[in-house]
Amino acid sequence: MNLWSVSILIEDQFKNIYCEYFEDFEGYLSSSLFHKDNSNQKNKSYNLQFLSNKNLHLGEFHENEFWVLEVLLNKKPSMDIIKLKINLLAKELNIQKFNIEDSKLSHIVKSNTIKLKKVTTKNWIVENRKSFPIINIDNFFIFGSHIMKIKPDNKIPIKINASIAFGTGSHATTKCCLKAITYLSKYYKPKTILDYGCGTGILGIASKKIFKNSRIYLVDIDKNAIKLTKENLKLNNIKSNKVYRTNDFFFRKYIKFKNYDLVIANILYSPLYKLAPVFRYIIKPKSKIILSGLLKYQIPYIINRFNNFGFYEEKTFFIDDWGSIIMTLKS
Secondary structure, three states: OOEEEEEEEEEHHHHHHHHHHHOOOOOEEEEEEEEEOOOOOOOOEEEHHHOOOOOOOOOOOOOOOEEEEEEEEOOOOOHHHHHHHHHHHHHHHOOOOOEEEOOOOOOOOOEOEEEEEEEOOOOHHHHHHHHOOOEEEOOEEEEEOOOOOOOOOOOEEEEEOOOOOOOOOOOHHHHHHHHHHHHHHOOOOOOEEEEEOOOOOHHHHHHHHHOOOOEEEEEEOOHHHHHHHHHHHHHOOOOOOOEEEOOOOOHHHHOOOOOEEEEEEEOOHHHHHHHHHHHHHHEEEEEEEEEEEEEHHHHHHHHHHHHOOOEEEEEEEEEOOEEEEEEEEOO
16 A cells, blocks of 8 residues: 655644644544754654644653654645645644645755655554664663563663653653652652653653652643553553643642652743742652753753742753753752
8 A cells, every 4th residue: 555645844833733634634544743953863753642732841742843744645645735725724823835845856844845755655663663762771771562572680670652652761851850760769768759741651650660669640731641651550560540631620639738759840941930839839848859851051040940939959960961950848
């Protein structure tokens, strides 16, 4: 069977709208989002089904200004009809019109262009598994659920659903958090832990495995992230009924006065800044917080912000241009 790919470059704020819009196109099979930046790093790909989220401020997979949206169709489309439909939505969103560009001229998807190409049929789950990285970081060994080989005896294993394309633990912010968790485990024994913006649940799972007697809460804005977190908890033989979406209905389930000994928030600068008073409310005196999803230059500003709410810096971890901070709430 021949497949056809239609690709456009879109702003972050419009990605979900266009993703849902394409689902009604004739021959629609699937959509994928690819990280588009100006660096020399290889673009990162993300499976669409775990990105259907109106709030774009949580987790390592919500951090891009632009995305390449690639849509797979099972029949060759009429490009005139594709162009017409895409531009009808562009007009409604008050953005520039898209024009058709010959994919033979360049493989790069440029602004306001539509690219069509024939796709070689592959088993994409197998392909994704090939690229799924094994992560060795401090005390932890993170691996895909398809890997059957023996795990290191001196590491804490974390098994992750290998059919996904994000949240594998390979991002620098996740690694920084794992380092922070390992550091705390040497002297700190939290009883109640919150993983705020849990994504795939890696940090909550790591916390439960290293702090065996703890109770963990995991929350995220994205319903698909919640579903995936529950799957990964099951893969790691962790029972928890405290997995919630961050909305008004479940708010009182996880926002509790002086409830937590440790909060882990691997999100981004803007929501972290806003959440300072909330975290001050839910953390017990002398308890810890791990703040992540921060670029190096942003860390002093976040430290200053949380200082104003009674937190002080304990230790900072850096990998590449990213960093995480452990902070403690004063008594």
